[in-house]
Amino acid sequence: MPQGADPDLSPIVFIHGASGNLRDQEAAFRAPLQGRAELLFVDRPGHGYSERGGAENDFPDGQADAIARLMEKRGIGQAIIVAHSFGGAIAASFALNHPDKVIGTVFLSAATHPWPGGIDWHYRLTAMPVIGWLFSHTLVMPAGMIMLDPATRSVFRPNQRRERYLEEGAPALVLRPQTFRNNAKDVANLLSYVRRIAPRYTEIKSPAVIITGDSDPIVLADIHSTGLKRDLEHSELVWVKGLGHKPDYVVTDLVIAAIEKLSGKDRDLQAIARADEQRIAVENAAAAQSRP
Numbered sequence: 001m002p003q004g005a006d007p008d009l010s011p012i013v014f015i016h017g018a019s020g021n022l023r024d025q026e027a028a029f030r031a032p033l034q035g036r037a038e039l040l041f042v043d044r045p046g047h048g049y050s051e052r053g054g055a056e057n058d059f060p061d062g063q064a065d066a067i068a069r070l071m072e073k074r075g076i077g078q079a080i081i082v083a084h085s086f087g088g089a090i091a092a093s094f095a096l097n098h099p100d101k102v103i104g105t106v107f108l109s110a111a112t113h114p115w116p117g118g119i120d121w122h123y124r125l126t127a128m129p130v131i132g133w134l135f136s137h138t139l140v141m142p143a144g145m146i147m148l149d150p151a152t153r154s155v156f157r158p159n160q161r162r163e164r165y166l167e168e169g170a171p172a173l174v175l176r177p178q179t180f181r182n183n184a185k186d187v188a189n190l191l192s193y194v195r196r197i198a199p200r201y202t203e204i205k206s207p208a209v210i211i212t213g214d215s216d217p218i219v220l221a222d223i224h225s226t227g228l229k230r231d232l233e234h235s236e237l238v239w240v241k242g243l244g245h246k247p248d249y250v251v252t253d254l255v256i257a258a259i260e261k262l263s264g265k266d267r268d269l270q271a272i273a274r275a276d277e278q279r280i281a282v283e284n285a286a287a288a289q290s291r292p
Contacts, residue, residue, distance in 0.1 A: 004035030009263045010103050011038040011076045013067065017085025017111075018187055019174045021048030025084065027168035028248040032256060037263075040074060042067055044090070046182030048173055058185050059193055064094040068101055077101070080262050082255065084108040084248055085219060086186060089194055092228075095204045096197070104207040104262030106255060108247045111219050113227040114195045144175040158215050158242065159250045159280065160287045201231035208235040209258035209269065211251070213243025238269050242280040251276045 003011075012033065014025035022041040033039055045066050046052035056062030067090070071079060080103050083091035088110020095102045152171055153161045162168070174183055210232075212225035221239075229237040238258070243250055254272050261267040 001030060001034055001039040001041075003038040007035070007037050009033070009037035009080075009259060011040065011079040012259060013040045013042065013071065013076070013079045013081050015042060015067065015081065015083040015087035015090050016044060016047070017087050019171060019183055020084075021170055021173050023048070023168065023170040023173075025082070025248060027162075027165070028252055029082070029255075032252060033259075038076065040071070040076060040079070042070065044087070046186075047179060048170075052178075052182055058189055060089040060190070061093040061097060061193075061197070064090050064097055067094060068098045071101060078103050080104050080106065080259055082106045082108065082259065083110060085245065086111050086190065088112045088224070088228075089190060089197075092201060092204070093197060095206050095208075096200055099204070099206060102206040104209070106258045106262065107208060107210045107212075107225070107228055108255065109212055109216055109219050109221070109245050110210070110224055110228065111190065112194060112201070113198050113224045114191060115220055115223050144180075145172065148172055148175075155218060155244075156246050156249070157217060157244050158284050158287070159244045159246065160283060161246075162249055165249075198227070198231070201228070202233070204232055205234065207262060208232050209262065210235055210237045211240065211247045211254060211258060212237070213240050213245070213247065213250075215242055216245045218245040236269060238273050240273050240280070241277045242284050243276075250280065 014029060016022060016024045022043045026041045030039065043050035044063050045057035053066060057066060078101055081091045081094060083105065088107045089112050091105050091107065092112050095105055148166065148171060152165060174180055210225050210228050212221040214221065225237060229235055240251055247255060254269065254276055257267040257269055257272050261269060
């Protein structure tokens with residue numbers, strides 16, 4: 001999206017998480033930010049309608065390189081990078097490998113560090129050469145369409161999912177066989193990748209804001225977000241009580257304030273987070289009462 005006649009923010013690049021596509025971030029941020037800056041929403045390699053490319057795109061650094069080339073093609077020299085969930089590993093690699101292109105990074109419920117345990121069985125199965133192909137081409141679409149509504153609601157919990165999220169965010173795109181396999185490869189490769197790359201995060205010198213919830217059912221904030229705060233010298237960690245895995249939708253105002261702060265504006269992110277917590281507490285209580 002091109003900037004308006006009187007932009008007040010630096011260019012912004014949005015990187016979606018696992019099982020997503022550019023519409024996930026576009027639905028959250030396009031309306032409140034349109035005209036204020038040049039906005040680049042990216043289908044990561046092999047997701048949405050992007051081709052997968054080479055084997056290097058099975059890993060976060062390969063996808064970071066692809067986004068860097070896209071920025072060059074679009075004439076964006078530097079940008080604020082906003083990354084959700086799995087996109088956090090890509091954004092960290094981007095800041096490591098393309099520091100000249102980064103004004104600052106906003107990490108949203110980011111997955112960036114080694115965690116105990118492993119991944120769900122269907123990621124491992126789908127990433128396998130033959131069985132994974134059969135699984136993704138036969139069972140995934142019918143089962144996935146049945147599970148899509150409850151699965152996306154669970155990603156948002158304990159917060160309410162936006163009612164039109166299935167249409168606006170288009171999560172069903174991940175159920176297409178090749179996209180599903182690409183997503184599985186991403187997730188299957190992540191743990192070994194962050195074990196190797198996380199010790200280098202201390203090399204990142206660009207500023208960062210880390211926004212995370214204390215009720216995230218997907219990414220362990222005590223490992224990833226606190227790890228980022230520990231490793232990134234110029235970072236601010238913003239905890240939000242009652243927030244789950246989707247700060248992009250639930251505390252959009254806080255994320256925009258973080259973008260504004262990285263653009264040089266004076267913003268008290270902790271105060272904004274406390275105000276958001278009061279609203280979230282009311283909304284979560286209402287949501288809990290309405291669930292069967």
